[in-house]
Amino acid sequence: MIFSNAQMERYSRHIILKEVGVKGQKRLMESRVLIVGAGGLGSPAALYLAAAGVGVIGIADADAVDLSNLQRQVLHGAADVGKPKVDSAREAMEAVNPDIKVNAHRIFVNANNVLDLIENYDFVIDGTDNFPAKFLINDACVLARKPFSHAGIIRFQGQLMTYVPGAGPCYRCVFETPPPPDAVPTCRQAGVIGAVAGVIGSLQAMEAVKYIVGIGQLLTGSLLTYDALAMEFRKLKLPRRDDCAVCGDSPSIVKPFDYEATVCEVSL
Amino acid sequence: MPEYPVxxxxxxxxxxxxxxxxxxxxxxxxxxxxxxISIRMNEGEPVQNVPRSIKDEGHQILKLIDNKDGTCSLIVRKGREDA
Structure with a gap:
């Protein structure tokens, strides 16, 4: 028997689904997903992927839990304030599912470590909160031919898209360069509803599950936007750009590099 | 037990x-x-539901045998992959 009785019970709702079944659950259990950022987006993504039985989950974050995080970062509890986020993230995921392996990477992801970090994973979830990190993860994933889910949230809005090598645009095709510092406020300055992080982070987990199991349509070639106040989802079709600096036909970016982050962004 | 080649x-x-x-x-x-395959199950709810679900997956139900001990054996032939 492939699964123990306990595993059959734990994953019964997956296995019953024709689209997932025994094979899909096995794929999930053999997969490795990296989540960059144990914050608002990373929290639901980490919990759902742990619950789904993703075999190895990497979580990368250099910060410690702050009281102001708890409004949206459901991986962490009041007792975790002051603790490294990756530690409380690991504890929360293992509490949900002791079968999985969690790799805690207590690092700021930068141009020097990003390729080594993503190398051992099948899919990357960008749960970061600043533009330099988002461009860095995009460039690294394009260069390493690693599929990833981009997402961003602010106030009552969120967006996400999925990059798969050879299918559709990368983040840089859509947004060529980061906006100038202070042109766009961070969520510390602008505020965000916790449940928006829950919606978008859960959608990122859903994209990872579909990619791993190999079912359905991914958000490749489209950007999904969510407006919580208007209660509207929009799916914008976006083409790959032949002249994209990183995934284009003659790329000028051939290795990851760091944009300078503003002081405020770094500690978010 | 079923007198059937399984x-x-x-x-x-x-x-x-x-x-x-x-x-x-x-x-x-x-x-x-x-x-x-022979699938031994309890009478009642499993006999009501399991054969139907197996059929929905594209497999062929050959026979349901009453084992006279409160259980039944469902004899199933595996259908096409991803049927």
Whole structure:
């Protein structure tokens, strides 16, 4: 028997689904997903992927839990304030599912470590909160031919898209360069509803599950936007750009590099 | 026990719905198309639901045998992959 009785019970709702079944659950259990950022987006993504039985989950974050995080970062509890986020993230995921392996990477992801970090994973979830990190993860994933889910949230809005090598645009095709510092406020300055992080982070987990199991349509070639106040989802079709600096036909970016982050962004 | 040529057998009397079907499905995964499995299940709810779910997956129900001990054996031929 492939699964123990306990595993059959734990994953019964997956296995019953024709689209997932025994094979899909096995794929999930053999997969490795990296989540960059144990914050608002990373929290639901980490919990759902742990619950789904993703075999190895990497979580990368250099910060410690702050009281102001708890409004949206459901991986962490009041007792975790002051603790490294990756530690409380690991504890929360293992509490949900002791079968999985969690790799805690207590690092700021930068141009020097990003390729080594993503190398051992099948899919990357960008749960970061600043533009330099988002461009860095995009460039690294394009260069390493690693599929990833981009997402961003602010106030009552969120967006996400999925990059798969050879299918559709990368983040840089859509947004060529980061906006100038202070042109766009961070969520510390602008505020965000916790449940928006829950919606978008859960959608990122859903994209990872579909990619791993190999079912359905991914958000490749489209950007999904969510407006919580208007209660509207929009799916914008976006083409790959032949002249994209990183995934284009003659790329000028051939290795990851760091944009300078503003002081405020770094500690978010 | 069934007087039927079976390649494999699985006992799902030790689990309850919906794990009954899940356990049968996991066991069937090991089979090749066309192979036959005997699935021993409790009378009542499993007999009502498991055969239907197995049929929905594209497998062929050959026979349901009453074992006269409160259990039944469902004889199934595995259908086409991703049917």
């Amino acid at each position: 390649d494999e057998s699985v006992d799902i009397t030790d689990v309850v719905c919906p794990v009954t079907f899940v356990k049968a499905k996991v066991a069937m995964e090991e089979l090749e198309e066309g192979q036959v």
